[in-house]
Amino acid sequence: EPEVTQTPSHQVTQMGQEVILRCVPISNHLYFYWYRQILGQKVEFLVSFYNNEISEKSEIFDDQFSVERPDGSNFTLKIRSTKLEDSAMYFCASKGTATYEQYFGPGTRLTVT
Amino acid sequence: RKEVEQDPGPFNVPEGATVAFNCTYSNSASQSFFWYRQDCRKEPKLLMSVYSSGNEDGRFTAQLNRASQYISLLIRDSKLSDSATYLCVVRGVNTGFQKLVFGTGTRLLVSP
Numbered sequence: 001e002p003e004v005t006q007t008p009s010h011q012v013t014q015m016g017q018e019v020i021l022r023c024v025p026i027s028n029h030l031y032f033y034w035y036r037q038i039l040g041q042k043v044e045f046l047v048s049f050y051n052n053e054i055s056e057k058s059e060i061f062d063d064q065f066s067v068e069r070p071d072g073s074n075f076t077l078k079i080r081s082t083k084l085e086d087s088a089m090y091f092c093a094s095k096g097t098a099t100y101e102q103y104f105g106p107g108t109r110l111t112v113t
Numbered sequence: 114r115k116e117v118e119q120d121p122g123p124f125n126v127p128e129g130a131t132v133a134f135n136c137t138y139s140n141s142a143s144q145s146f147f148w149y150r151q152d153c154r155k156e157p158k159l160l161m162s163v164y165s166s167g168n169e170d171g172r173f174t175a176q177l178n179r180a181s182q183y184i185s186l187l188i189r190d191s192k193l194s195d196s197a198t199y200l201c202v203v204r205g206v207n208t209g210f211q212k213l214v215f216g217t218g219t220r221l222l223v224s225p
Binding site: 100102 | 151204211212213
């Protein structure tokens with residue numbers, strides 16, 4: 001069964017450093033998403049991406065965040081200058097064209113110290 | 114009012130019990146509805162989409178009441194492996210056509 005994959009599974013970084021979280025969506029999917037979940041809180045939408053551009057973003061997704069599809073398989077989330085409050089689980093999701101169901105990757109746990 | 118509201122639980126039930134979870138959503142323009150399950154520190158996994166006519170998948174039955182803006186999930190014959198957090202999820206809330214909006218989840222503990 002096809003699945004979304006994410007690397008790394010855990011990233012520890014110092015405040016102010018840049019991090020890149022990587023995702024490989026399901027191969028025939030064209031819609032891609034990033035969500036995050038702070039420990040003990042609900043899953044929150046960050047951004048959606050379609051046709052090589054952002055289609056929607058939340059208030060959380062400010063100028064320190066960016067997304068890119070550098071090639072035909074990867075989808076990345078970059079945080080330019082990490083803050084302590086960026087510590088969370090980051091989930092990538094993807095969706096096919098004929099459905100509204102989004103499928104999530106296993107997540108990257110980001111710890112900012 | 115929260116966009117998606119769920120009773121956080123936990124619901125403690127014995128194996129074999131029937132348990133029901135409820136969820137309400139605030140925006141009547143919401144377009145798609147789902148139940149996901151999430152195990153501790155894992156990703157949300159799609160359990161089922163929810164349709165206006167109601168739908169069933171094995172031991173799981175989901176219902177949608179658009180007039181009351183209410184979604185339910187019924188689990189029959191609970192198994193130990195059903196222990197997880199059940200997330201009520203809505204698409205198309207406010208201006209968010211693509212984004213999913215998650216409830217905080219209802220925790221289920223099934224005991225032997």
